[in-house]
Amino acid sequence: MDEFEQMSLGMQLAMMTRGWRAAVDKAMEPLGLTQARWVALLHLSRLGEGTTQSCLAQHVGIELPSLMRTLDCLEKQDLITRHRCDNDRRARTIHFTDEGRVLMQAIQGRSHEVHQHLLQGFSADEVAILEGMIARIASNTVDITQGDTPGCCDKAEERSS
Incomplete structure (x- = not known):
């Protein structure tokens, strides 16, 4: 912790963010999810089903081609489905499968547990x-x-x- 306290505030925030994400990663290991997959699923859950792939990529903070690989894997795992958008035939919307909804509940529960643990002792x-x-x-x-x-x-x- 001495080394941490010597860092600039920006570096401390970056280290804390990486640590937080690593803690959530560890909680997701038993679910067999990579960071890319659980992050995409959490963002989809927050944005709502029917979100477009490009909107999800923007919110996750990655380029669309990178997200496409993750979505391909999630689709192969039968956790999501993609449909052509009615308004724009080039766009595709993302939806959870029943299995994806069940897994999403587990993801949210584990994420909440980590959140509670990391903020333990704060009013x-x-x-x-x-x-x-x-x-x-x-x-x-x-x-x-x-x-x-x-x-x-x-x-x-x-x-x-």
């Missing part, structure tokens, strides 16, 4: 404060990445020159 108020701070950081990153904060990074470059 509801502390969790709410943490969520608010994380939301503000996320909003600030959107400002920078979408160019809504003119000169933000230019000033940092001037200081380092």
